[in-house]
Amino acid sequence: MxxxxxxxxxxxxxxxxxxxxxxxxxxxxxxxxxxxxxxxxxxxxxxxxxxxFKTLVLSGRNVDAHLWAALFTKPPAFFAQHTRHVFVGKGLPDDDVQLVVSRCAAAESFVFEAKWRPTTFPDIWRLPQLQRLTLSFRLVRIAAVPGPGSGPAILPNLTHLTLYPAHQTDAESTGRYLAFLAALPRLTHLCVCMVQDEGFLHHILNQCPRLQVLLHVFDAGMYTREDYIRDMAALHDPRCVLLDLTRHYLDWTEWALQDWRLAAAGGVELLARAARFVAGKNGSPEGRLEFLWEDPHRPPEDSDALPVGESVDGASV
Incomplete structure (x- = not known):
């Protein structure tokens, strides 16, 4: 036959x-x-x-078997060639995260989940094409950031950075935060979340000369909305933007994931929208120092969680 x-x-x-x-x-x-x-x-x-493999969402409990096998079996050049956006969720061992970082050497954006609590932070500092980074203040505190004179500038092309809770106000933590920010040679857009320290915000503006937008996002609690407004008003800087995301419950990880997905898909993400707000008020002399911003795309007021997309626990490639 x-x-x-x-x-x-x-x-x-x-x-x-x-x-x-x-x-x-x-x-x-x-x-x-x-x-x-x-x-x-x-x-x-x-x-x-x-x-x-262009956009990877990695969470320790549900990483797809095909993806995980590919990380170990495909040539390192495969991920360097194709992967551009990476989300690292909780549950991944430190060594596995370092493997992901080393494989995805040409990544343009990385997000490290707020609930991810490693003992050591991966060596991301020399990633040449990284433009966007989201991580918690805690990870900055434990990271071994190369100091001045230790080699080429860290993250030479990083322009957009988001630091989400929890910010610590002690002198040692503040020193680590500011040293990290000052070491970023091209940082232009910075989002900080729930900073309850006016002096720290002043230091950011003074030590980041290229900064175009300082977006402060908060979910009011013991530190009230009025406190956040007072601190931002004291800065008298047209680059400042304050966004109230107060909810009954706000999942910071889900919030970061959705914004990262939007940026990875070429959408107008949070910092880009904040930059438009800054540009608009700079065109109005009487409104240059306005900072309270009503983001039209923020989660609705009556929602207990973000309204769109999958939860991070259900995410996959």
């Missing part, structure tokens, strides 16, 4: 360029289907792998 396919069967197949478009569209619209689509055929795998 001949193993040659029937001529009618061959002619009934879609052209490869149309097939490829279908699979690429499926990945874009339904990213959680990626692992199963990778098993479809070798040609499909070659088409969609660069898309699948």
């Amino acid at each position: 001949s193993l040659e396919p029937d001529a009618r069967e061959v002619n009934s197949r879609l052209p490869h360029d149309i097939e490829r478009t279908i699979f690429e569209t499926a990945i874009f619209m339904h990213p959680t289907c990626a692992p199963s689509l990778l098993q479809t055929a070798r040609r499909v795998q070659s088409w969609i792998e660069p898309l699948v």
Whole structure:
């Protein structure tokens, strides 16, 4: 019996360029289907792998087996070539996170979940293309940041940084925060969350000469809305923006994840929207020092959690 396919069967197949478009569209619209689509055929795998691995969400409890195997089996150059955005969730051992960092050497954005509590922080300081970084104040405190004179500038292309809770006000912690910020040669957009120290905000503005936007996001509690407004008003700086995200419950990790997803997809994320607010008020002499901002895309007032997207525990590639 001949193993040659029937001529009618061959002619009934879609052209490869149309097939490829279908699979690429499926990945874009339904990213959680990626692992199963990778098993479809070798040609499909070659088409969609660069898309699948461009943006990685890694959480210790639910990292997809195919993804985790790829981190260990694919050549290091594969992730350096294709991966641009990485979210690191809680539950990953320190060594595994360092492996991810070393594999994704050309990443443009990294987010380290607020609840991730490693004993050591991975060596991200020489990533040449990293432009956006989100991490907690705690991680800055434990990080071994290379000091001046120890080599090339750290994170030479980092322009956007978000530091989320919890900020500590003791002198040692403040010194670590400021040394880290001062060491970033191209930092232009900074978001800090729930800083209850007016003096620290003053130091940021003084030590970051390239800074264009200082966005302060808060969820009021014992330190009230009026306290945050008072501290920001004392700065008298047109670069300052204050955003009230007070909720019954605000999940900082979910908030950061959704904003990171938006930026990775080419959307107008939080710091870009804040920059537009700063640019708009700078065009009005009487409004230059206004800082209270009502972000039109912030979570709705009556929500206990962020309204869109999956939770980080359900995230996948």
